[in-house]
Amino acid sequence: MSQTDSTEESPVPADERVDVSVLVIGAGAAGARTAIELAERGVDDVLVLGKRGHGDAHTTWARGGINGALGTHDPEDSWAIHAADTLNEGHFVNDPDKVETVTEQMPDRLRELDEWGMDFSRTEDGEIDQRFFGAQSFRRTAFAGDHTGESMLTALVDRAQELEIPYRENVMITKLLSDGSQIYGAAGYDMDSGDLVLINAGTVVLAAGGYAAIYNRHTSRDDENNADGPALAYEAGAELMDMEFVQFHPTGMAVDEDDPEWEPWSGRLVTEAVRGEGGRLYNSDGERFMERYSPDQMELDARDVVARAIAKEVAEGRGTDNGGVYLDLSHKDSAFIQERLPRMYERFAELGVDMAEQAVEVAPTAHYGMGGVAVDSHGETSVDGLFAIGETMAGVHGANRLGGNSLAETVAFGVVAGERIADRVDGPGELPDSIVGSIAEPHFGDLQRLADRDGEYDVTAVFTGIQNLMWEHAGILRDADSLQTGLDKLAEFRRQATDLTVGPITSDSFEHAVDIGFMLTAAEAVLRGARKRTESRGAHHRTDYPETDGDWRRNIYYEMADVGRMRSYTDSVDSPSQEVQDALDEGHELDYHQLE
Template identity: 75%
Template structure:
C-alpha cells in the first residue's frame, strides 16, 4: 500500500459491488444467505472476520429450541412463546417472539433434512432435553456441540448452493447517509488492504456485545459490539442493551495456573444442568433449594446466577470465587454420550467430570439488546438489516436458554425472504459519499495504523472490561453506574493514546474493537442508570422490585456527543399466546430425579 507521510493514499482501496452484503458468517448470516440463494438471489457476498466456519455459533453447545413435542406432545409454539415472554419479563417484542416460536419446528426438520447430526431417541426422532425455565423438553441438541454441528450443516448447505463468501475481512464502517445504506468498508486482516463493498442491501449478523465484560464466554476477538456499534453509527437505533445475560456457569479457575487461566469465564453449558447436574456451595449445601425449591438448578439464568453470587458474597464460595457443579451421580457412559465436549475439555485439564465436581461462577454470556428492527429484521435505515444476536426484541430482559440459535434461523430466513422479494440490484455508493465518508474513513484507518501512544489496544480493552464488570455487572446501583460513566471518559482518553500496529494486524483489529466496545458500553451504562427497577438480568440493588411503569423498551440514538435515550411501550401478545400464559405452564425440575 502506498503511503505519504505515514498516511495511505485514500484512493488506494479495492471496490466490489454486489446486490446483498451479509456481514457475519455465523448461523444467522449463513441462514440468511441460504434463504437468498434458495429464492434465486445469486448476487450476494458473505463476509467473515475469521476463517469460514469459525464463528461464535460453534460455542453454543447446549441446544436449540423448537416445540417438536418429541417427549412432551402437549408442547406447542404458543407455550414456547409464553415461556419466552415470561423469561424476558414481558419486555420482549411479542410479534418477534411469535415469529421465532412458530417457525422453529419446521426449521428443526429442515436442519434434519440437511443432515444435521442431532442426538436421537431410541425411535430415531430428534431428541429434546430440559433447559432452564422451559415448561417442556423442547431443546433439540447434538450432544453438547449443537452450535458446531448447526454451523457445519449451514455452511455445507450454503456451499451446495454456491453462496459466495470471503474470509478474514473486518468491517470497520457502514456506508450510509442516515436514511439509506450503500455498502461497507472492510480491511483484509491478511493483507491490510482496505475494500469498499457496494451493496443495495446489507445484513448485519455480526454477533453481540458480551465481551465488553471482564469475565465472558466469548473469545477475545468476538462479541465486542461490532454489529450494534456499526448500526448506530449508520443512523439506526439500538434497544435494550442494558439487559446483559450473566450465565450462571462459567469456569471459575485459578488464574495463577497457566493451564487453567485461558479458560476463565468460558461456558460450562447449561446442558450439564439439563442432564441433572447439581450446584453445591463450599459447605456442601445444595443451595438452590433455598432460592428455587421447585425449579432448582433449572430456574431462569438470572435467578441461578444471582443465587451463586449471593452464596459467594456471604462466604460460602469456593477457593476460586464460585460454587461446585456436580454431575457425578450420573454414569460415566451417560456423561460421555450426552456431554462429550465438556467431558473431553475437563479430562484434558485433569478432571473427570463423571467423578468430581467443577468450579463455576457467573460470566457475561449474551446481550439481549442490540439493533432495533421491524418485523422483517430491517432497521430504520433503508436496506440495512440486523439479525441474530445483533438484533433486539426477541429476548426482552433475559434470554431463554436454547433461543439464541433459534433466533438466528428464524430471522435469517425472514430477512432473506424480505430482501429476495426486492430483487436487489448491485449497489453503488454515490460519489458524494465516497468523498465525504469513504475516503476520509480509509485515511483515518491508515492514520490509526502504526500510530504511537502510551497504551496498547488490549490494555485499553481490558480496562473497559474491568470497568463494566465492576460498575454494570450482575448487581448494579445508581452510584456505581454514574461512576462508571465518569470512568468511561478516562478509557476514551486512553483510546486516543494507543500504540497500534499496521493495517490488518491483531493490534489494529483490537484497536477497532475498542471503538466498537466503547460505543456499546456507554449505552449499557446509560440504560442501566435510566431503568430504575429490577427486571430479569438487570438488577438494581437500589430499586430491587420490578416496576410495571417500566414495561418499556429503552432506545438509544447517536448524538453529536455520545447517545441519547427514548422509551417506547411494549406490545401485547396474541390471543393464542395469552391463552398459553393464562394456563400457567411451568417446568417441574423434579421430573429429572
C-alpha cells in the same frame, strides 16, 4: 459480483472495490441462513463476509441446544407455550411479534436442519431428541450432544456450499456507508494482506454477533462479540434497544487464574445442558443451595435467578477458593455423561478432572446481550436497506434470554430477513460520490493513520480496562452511584483511545484498536440504560431499586444525537396474540423433579 481496481473507479485510497447486491456481514448461523434463503429464492448476487476462517464462527461455541416445539417427548407442547415461556423469561419486555415469529417457525426449521444433515442426538425411535433446559415448561431443546452449535453451523455451511454462495474470509468491516436514512455499502480491510476494501451494496445484513465480551469475564471466544454489529449500525444512523439487559450465565468456569494451564479457561461456558441432564449446584459447605432460592425449579430456574443465587453464596462466604460454587454430575454414570455431554467431559478430562467422579467449579460469566439493534418485523433497521439479525438485533429475548433460543433466533430471522430482501433486491445500487467523499475516503484515511501509530496508551491496557470497568460497574448487581462512576471512567478511556500505540494493519493490536471504538459505544449504552432503568427486571438488577416496577414495562432506545452524543427514550411494549395470551394464562411450568 464484480471487483475492480479502486484507482480506476474511485478516488478513495482503497486497494479493492466490490459491487454486490446483498452484503452479509458475519458468517455464523444467522448470516449463513440468510444467504441460504436468498440463494433458494434466486438471489445469486450475494457476498458473505467473515472476519475469521470459513466455518469458524462463534456459533460453534453454542453447545446446549436449539429450541422448537417438536413434542418428541412432550406432545402437549406447542409454539404458543414456547412463546409464553420466552415472554415469561424475558419479563414481558420482549417484542411479542418477534417472539412469535421465532417460535412458530422453529419446528419447521429443526426439520429443515435435519434434512440438511445436522447431527442431532436421537431417541431410540430415531426421532430428534429433546432435553430439559432452564425455565422451559417442556422438553423442547433439540441437541447434538453438547456440540449443537458446531453441528448446526456445519450443516448450514454445507448447504451454502451446495448452493455455491460466495464467501470471503478474514475481512473486517469497520464502517457502514450510510447517509442516516439509506445504506450504500461498507468499508473495511483484509486482515491478511492489509488491503483496504470498499463495498458497494444495495442491501447490507449485519449478522456480526453481540456485545457480551465488553466484560472481562465472558463466555465468548477471544476477539469476538466486542459489539461490532450494534456499533456499526448505531454509527450508520440506526437505533439501539435494551442494551442494559446483559445475561450473566450462571456457569462459567471458575479457575485458579495464577495457574497457566487453567487461566485461559476462566469464564468459559459450562453449558446449561449439564444442569439440563441433572447437574446439581453445591456451595463450599456442601449445601444444595438452590433449595433456598427456587425449591420448585432448582438448578433449572431462569438464568438470572441462578446467577444471582451463586453470586450471593459467594458474597456471603460460601464460595470456593476460586470464587465460585460446585456443579456436580457425579451421580450420573460415566457412559451417560460421555454420550450426552462429550465435549464437556473431554474438556475437563484434559484438565485432569473426571466429571463422573468430581464436581467442577463454576461462577457467573457474561454470556449474551439481549439488547442490540432495533429492527422491524423483518429484521430491517430505520436505515433503509440495513438489516440486523441474530445476536446483533434486539427484541426477541427481553430482559433475559431463554436458554436454547439464541440458535433458534438465528435461523428463524435468517429466513424472515431473506424473504423480505429477496422481494426487494434490485442490484448493487449506486454508491454516490458524496458518500465516497464524505464517509469512505475520510474513514480509509483514519485507518491508515491508525496503523503503526506511536501513542501514549497501550491498546491492550485500554481494551482490558473497559472490560474491567464494565464488570465492576455494570455487572450482576448495579446501583446509581456505581453506574455513574462507570460512565465517568468510560469518558477517560474514550480520551485514551484517541492516543494509542498501534501496530501494522495486519496486527492483533490494530484489530483491537478498532474494537475499542465499538466497545465504547456499547459500554456507554449499557451504563446509560442501566442507570435510566430504575427497577430490577430479569438480568438487570438494581440493588437500590430491587423490585420490578410495572410502569417500567417499556423498552429503552438509544439514538445518536447532534455532535455525537447518545440520547435515549422509552416506548411501551405491545401485547401478545390471543393464542399466546391463552398459553400464558394456563400457567405452564417445568416440573424439575422429573430429573431426580
